[in-house]
Amino acid sequence: MQVASSETARDINRGVVLNLIRRRQPISRADLARVSGLQRSTVSLITEQLIRERWVVNGPLGRLPRGRRPTFLRLNERRAILVADLRPAITTVAVADVNGRFLSQEALATPAHPKAAAESLAARFKRFMQAHPDLVFEGIGISLPGRFDERTQRVVFAPNLKWPDFDFKGTLERATGMRVELENAANACVLAEIWFGHTEKIRDLVVVTVSEGVGTGVFINGQLARGLNGMAGEFGHVSINPEGPPCTCGGRGCWEVYASNRAAVRYYHESSPASDGPTFHDLLALADTGDALAVRALERMARAIGSGMRMIVAGLAPEEIVVVGDITRQWHRFGPVIEAEVAAGVLVGKPPRIRPAEGLMARLRGTVALVLQKHFRPSARDVQAEKVASQRAV
DSSP states (O other): OOOOOHHHHHHHHHHHHHHHHHHHOSEEHHHHHHHHOOOHHHHHHHHHHHHHTTSEEEEEEOOOSSSOOOEEEEEOTTEEEEEEEEOSSEEEEEEEETTSOEEEEEEEEOOSSHHHHHHHHHHHHHHHHHHOTTOEEEEEEEEESSEEETTTTEEEEOTTTTOOSOOHHHHHHHHHSSOEEEEEHHHHHHHHHHHHSSOTTOSSEEEEEESSSEEEEEEETTEEOOOGGGOTTOGGGSBSOTTSOBOTTSOBSBHHHHHSHHHHHHHHHHHSOOSSOOOHHHHHHHHHTTOHHHHHHHHHHHHHHHHHHHHHHHHHOOSEEEEEEGGGGGHHHHHHHHHHHHHHTOOSSOOOEEEEOSSSOHHHHHHHHHHHHHHHOOHHHHHHHHHHHHHHHO
């Protein structure tokens, strides 16, 4: 057991104030004290420290009917983060500020070997830093379609990348001289929802990413679930049919074999066995024109997504399930199919809310939060502390 020291209390208060500024900027010191429940002198000491550390800057002056005009505080947008979203074919790299706004972005082919990928990313990141000499770079955040074990600091499971065991994190850190944070893509999307979404009151949330495979990030009782070896949430590789098609993980009939982008393309080929069939993005475009085969293939994929979600609902009972992926571009057509499948399998009460993620940048936004949370303290704890403080101040 470990008791709380005065330093621990200062760290918690610092995290609460910093997160309040992040969520409510621009905000005055007086409002920070009122909402947090902290003494004004404590808030002043913390904000002055944050200004010295260049996390926070003074903004415009406020207006009051009488008395001294307050100075509003906001995050320092000159602090930036380098981020990357790795996928089997394409990797997206970007520069983002502390508010999650992307300042530069480009795509490159994902190398087949992790060593080549680390070298390629390091070169791109260095070019970004040279192109933005006015920014202070805080670190590197990377999402990948696999699992990263924090204990061993290694990528332990990435079947769709087909990478051999390799110290990807260490190689990239040595090449850039910066701290690197790795995270599973679905977990990164959970962080995006918690940091940049509107989920302050949600304590139980599951994110389902649908792309080349199917991934899930689990946020339970206000905490991101990691599990043994960082493997919590691998619902995509639960076998639904042991006699089904082979999966990249080595099993057969896994959920992602039926519910991924690749599955939809396979469904279309089964109906129209042309040698040069469409890609998944082509399928979406064909569905927009009313192509019956494309619509049927995507509806079959949507039903598989929904039926697989039943095990998430039965096992975890989340309040919300957030879907990330290109399929959400036609949510008006396929969202109701997913919802109906989930509702048909609910054991008690109403089904959870199922919705698409806000925007199309959830993975990259999550990597921004991945780096920032090391300084802002674990976001779930601070959000809860903020909520309790707000209730106390009302």
